[in-house]
Amino acid sequence: xxxxxxxxxxxxxxxxxxxxxxxxxxxDVPRGTVYALLGRNGAGKSSLVRCxxxxxxxxxxxxxxFGEDVWTRRAQLMERVGIVPEEADAPPEMTVHELSKxxxxxxxxxxxxxxxxxxxxxxxxxDARFGTLSKGQKKQVMLAMALAVSPxxxxxxxxxxxxxxxxxxxxxxxxxxxLADRGTTxxxxxxxxxxxxxxxxxVAILKDGRLVLDEPMEALKSRFRRIRFPYAAVALAAGNxxxxxxxxxxxxxxxIVSNYDDVVFERFRSAANVTHADVSPMSLEEIFIAVAGxxxxx
Amino acid sequence: MTRTxxxxxxxxxxxxxxxxxxxxxxxxPFASALLPYARTTGRTxxxxxxxxxxxxxxxxxxxxxxxGSFVGRELAERRxxxxxxxxxxxxxxxxxxxxxxxxxxxxxxxxxxxxxxxxARRFWTPNWSSSPASFIVAIVATAVCLFLLAHxxxxxxxxxxxRVALDLLLLCVTVGAIWLxxxxxxxxxxxxxxxxxxxxxxxxxxxxxxxxxxWQLARGxxxxxxxxxxxxxxxxxxxxxxxxxxxxxxxxxxxxxxxDIDIKVAYQNPRGDWAIVRGPAHHRGDYEGIFLVNLTNGKxxxxxxxxxxxxxxxxxGDAAVSIAPFDLDKALVGRVQYVEGELYVERLDAPGxxxxxxxxIQSIYATVAVSDDLGRVAIVERGLLSVHDLSRKALLGxxxxxxxxxxxxxxxxxxxxxxxxDKREVNRPPVGxxxxxxxxxxxxxxxxxxxxxxxxxxxxSADGTTALLRSKGTLVVADARTLAQRFAIAVKPRNAxxxxxxxxxxLDLSNDNASVRIFDAQGAPVRDIALGxxxxxxxxxxxxxxxxxxxxQRGGRYLDDENPRGWSLYVIDLEKGVVERQERxxxxxxxxxxxxxPRQADLAPVTQFVVADASGxxxxxxxxxxxxxxVFG
Numbered sequence: 043x044x045x046x047x048x049x050x051x052x053x054x055x056x057x058x059x060x061x062x063x064x065x066x067x068x069x070d071v072p073r074g075t076v077y078a079l080l081g082r083n084g085a086g087k088s089s090l091v092r093c094x095x096x097x098x099x100x101x102x103x104x105x106x107x108f109g110e111d112v113w114t115r116r117a118q119l120m121e122r123v124g125i126v127p128e129e130a131d132a133p134p135e136m137t138v139h140e141l142s143k144x145x146x147x148x149x150x151x152x153x154x155x156x157x158x159x160x161x162x163x164x165x166x167x168x169d170a171r172f173g174t175l176s177k178g179q180k181k182q183v184m185l186a187m188a189l190a191v192s193p194x195x196x197x198x199x200x201x202x203x204x205x206x207x208x209x210x211x212x213x214x215x216x217x218x219x220x221l222a223d224r225g226t227t228x229x230x231x232x233x234x235x236x237x238x239x240x241x242x243x244x245v246a247i248l249k250d251g252r253l254v255l256d257e258p259m260e261a262l263k264s265r266f267r268r269i270r271f272p273y274a275a276v277a278l279a280a281g282n283x284x285x286x287x288x289x290x291x292x293x294x295x296x297x298i299v300s301n302y303d304d305v306v307f308e309r310f311r312s313a314a315n316v317t318h319a320d321v322s323p324m325s326l327e328e329i330f331i332a333v334a335g336x337x338x339x340x
Numbered sequence: 341m342t343r344t345x346x347x348x349x350x351x352x353x354x355x356x357x358x359x360x361x362x363x364x365x366x367x368x369p370f371a372s373a374l375l376p377y378a379r380t381t382g383r384t385x386x387x388x389x390x391x392x393x394x395x396x397x398x399x400x401x402x403x404x405x406x407x408g409s410f411v412g413r414e415l416a417e418r419r420x421x422x423x424x425x426x427x428x429x430x431x432x433x434x435x436x437x438x439x440x441x442x443x444x445x446x447x448x449x450x451x452x453x454x455x456x457x458x459x460a461r462r463f464w465t466p467n468w469s470s471s472p473a474s475f476i477v478a479i480v481a482t483a484v485c486l487f488l489l490a491h492x493x494x495x496x497x498x499x500x501x502x503r504v505a506l507d508l509l510l511l512c513v514t515v516g517a518i519w520l521x522x523x524x525x526x527x528x529x530x531x532x533x534x535x536x537x538x539x540x541x542x543x544x545x546x547x548x549x550x551x552x553x554x555w556q557l558a559r560g561x562x563x564x565x566x567x568x569x570x571x572x573x574x575x576x577x578x579x580x581x582x583x584x585x586x587x588x589x590x591x592x593x594x595x596x597x598x599x600d601i602d603i604k605v606a607y608q609n610p611r612g613d614w615a616i617v618r619g620p621a622h623h624r625g626d627y628e629g630i631f632l633v634n635l636t637n638g639k640x641x642x643x644x645x646x647x648x649x650x651x652x653x654x655x656x657g658d659a660a661v662s663i664a665p666f667d668l669d670k671a672l673v674g675r676v677q678y679v680e681g682e683l684y685v686e687r688l689d690a691p692g693x694x695x696x697x698x699x700x701i702q703s704i705y706a707t708v709a710v711s712d713d714l715g716r717v718a719i720v721e722r723g724l725l726s727v728h729d730l731s732r733k734a735l736l737g738x739x740x741x742x743x744x745x746x747x748x749x750x751x752x753x754x755x756x757x758x759x760x761x762d763k764r765e766v767n768r769p770p771v772g773x774x775x776x777x778x779x780x781x782x783x784x785x786x787x788x789x790x791x792x793x794x795x796x797x798x799x800x801s802a803d804g805t806t807a808l809l810r811s812k813g814t815l816v817v818a819d820a821r822t823l824a825q826r827f828a829i830a831v832k833p834r835n836a837x838x839x840x841x842x843x844x845x846x847l848d849l850s851n852d853n854a855s856v857r858i859f860d861a862q863g864a865p866v867r868d869i870a871l872g873x874x875x876x877x878x879x880x881x882x883x884x885x886x887x888x889x890x891x892x893q894r895g896g897r898y899l900d901d902e903n904p905r906g907w908s909l910y911v912i913d914l915e916k917g918v919v920e921r922q923e924r925x926x927x928x929x930x931x932x933x934x935x936x937x938p939r940q941a942d943l944a945p946v947t948q949f950v951v952a953d954a955s956g957x958x959x960x961x962x963x964x965x966x967x968x969x970x971v972f973g
Contacts, residue, residue: 058565092421095424095425096561097561098561098563098566116424117428120425120426127425131418131419131420131422133354133422136353140353147346148427148428149427
């Protein structure tokens, strides 16, 4: 880990009885990065996030925030971290105002005005009881609270879960706005891949508890391509092109290549005498499905 | 601290609705007092009793509900992350939540209880056995215990972990271990020490539970499985340490040897070579050690079962007899005096021979006599005389006695003689004394004599033929079998015994002055030896040939008065009629208990006695030389 990394996870394993939820995962989140941690349900994202913020002790390994072990220094480190949990955990009988007031007593720095402004933008009344709010409003309140400490690290654990399109957009807009203002390091787990695609600098994918991918968004998107050969069955392996999936249909072939390079592909096409080939970039969602979802396809 | 208080305040606000509920409950006693039947019962009484019942019921129920939910439910519902995602320590979370919940419970109790207490104060005050403050503290303390137990139970159950089975097992082991630790203290009648230890264990476990809650949150945080695991680990480790410490304390208590006790009571056997001593052990509360001590070599052995009925020697002092509860657990949960006991007999000339006779005795206060050959034992309880063979552990015969037994002995190996009270009316003093003989061979009970009015046998000659009776303030010399008077001596006897030459020695305490009066075998006076002012005392034993030991007390009333001050010991030369030796402020602790056998011992004279001096120290005192030696060693 270097000082440039806000988050470092070192060989972390999380077990529940005999089940391994997170299996020997190591990763770093550089300062100012928006880090998207993706994975299917049960991939181990929430377990990893709970360990990341010191709420759970891993069976092995450790999480480092700002250079300090989060398990032993959680209380101090949480001054610098804003968290939006997967399930809104604020007491349901508290009003939004009481919640803000309580947090103001807990945190050494707390921006009541920022909370008020954001709640106003979200059209949430301060005297509304937390338990009476809609799911989207609860997430918005939690986000307002998380941002009120001007966090150096923002952890969003599936913040858009169960939200409608409008609420999702509103929430992401707020995050983007904050990022634009302060460049907060952000770790986000989500199933809303389209939403996070525009946000994330770096992407990691957990699959069955193991980290199968961890790289910058641009690099990821540049190396994944969908290639269609409409008239021929083509063996891409001969061209040093690694395929994430290959589908034969009619007389043609569709392949998803995970190490696409223009030069290499042109060399392959010449060598294989392939005249017709459609190469198209892939969205994050398509890449995710290719990497994490092949058992569904099979 | 600020964060702890903030959390406590938030917890209280979260449950503020229970205050409204408590307010409604507070009205119930007053509303009940308005019902029609209240006129006959008394409105004040209804308000006070109602307030008590409602406040206690609501408080205890609230304690259980809050204890079961304040951490356990939030863990199960994954809401505890609300606190853990904030810059607050685990200590602040635990103690803040704990303080909030406890203050809520206390406030609800006050909301319900105080109005009824104030309104019915006049009824309460005279009916309380303890102060209101201690009463309130007891209720709140109970509520806190219920709260913590509910918390522990809730965490364990809500985790749905197989570890619960281990918790239950350890709970059973703990309860069993505590019982096994306290049991010997109760068995030794060290009730205060047992009580103090039980309170200490309880307090330590209370602290352990509170600390375990903190440890649970500090180490388990939002993971309910781990939370349960950490709670169990800390709790059972702490409880294990507490139980181990308690066990070590009890082991230390029972490690007290004879040298560690302040002898309070000593029973010396008639032969003078053994004593049963007992007394409080140093720094061990009310625990009293009881030992069988060989006065010849100072060696001692513990005699715990003697606590239930002292220790007793047979007439010749050749065996120690004790009764221990047959079922100790039953004894401890029931009333000790109504518990079955088992008779133990130890032959003093065969060390280590102590054996359970297998004879069960319904009451530890049964009357017991052992034959001179130590082969048989006679027991009277609840009016039933039974005779057992000790070697065969067999019942030889039994018979129901018509009256209450006073004393008895084996007149021969096959005949038990019983002196009983003739009680004509229930709950009236006895009006006469009767003698019976039970022949074991024929299993017949025969009345052999009667004397009216009541004549208390002072002693019976060693051969069992002649008895000295105290009757109507005079000394009567009678046939021991028929109680037929042979002659009377006009003396007011406090105590008397037969001398070796057939004469009789009497301690007379008339006019608060003690004198030993000697009579010949026909009752003719021989000489009087004045001892000085005294209000109590006794002739203890023949010290040596033609010498007598008398113990008298000025101002005392009981032979076993613990204070040696005021006691004087006199060694009297019977032939010369003089006091050969006088020891002031020295009390005899040799009481020569010999079960219920009234016969004198036909033994060699005893010269060595266990005594206590004015400072409370015990000595082996030589009556002929005045030399004092330590009791032990």
